[in-house]
Amino acid sequence: MLKNTIMIRVTLDINGYVISQFHAVRISGDTHPDTINEYRMDTGEIFEHRYGDGAAACAEKMCKIVKDWHLKPVPKTVDYDEDH
Numbered sequence: 001m002l003k004n005t006i007m008i009r010v011t012l013d014i015n016g017y018v019i020s021q022f023h024a025v026r027i028s029g030d031t032h033p034d035t036i037n038e039y040r041m042d043t044g045e046i047f048e049h050r051y052g053d054g055a056a057a058c059a060e061k062m063c064k065i066v067k068d069w070h071l072k073p074v075p076k077t078v079d080y081d082e083d084h
Contacts, residue, residue, distance in 0.1 A: 007039065
């Protein structure tokens with residue numbers, strides 16, 4: 001795995017205008033279908049995802065996290081080099 005490489009990016013746009021974009025990097029795990037990986041979003045949230053469930057399921061988890069942001073203040077983004 002490449003260190004600090006964006007593993008998945010989600011972009012939401014309406015009528016061609018980007019209204020939100022966020023990404024995550026895998027911080028543990030591998031590409032075996034049954035592996036439960038940990039991902040860190042650019043906002044600092046960490047979540048788990050089973051690799052074999054696919055990218056769409058991973059993106060869905062990310063969207064749920066972003067949806068929950070609207071219920072609380074948006075956290076500060078993090079610099080991946082600070083932690084890894």
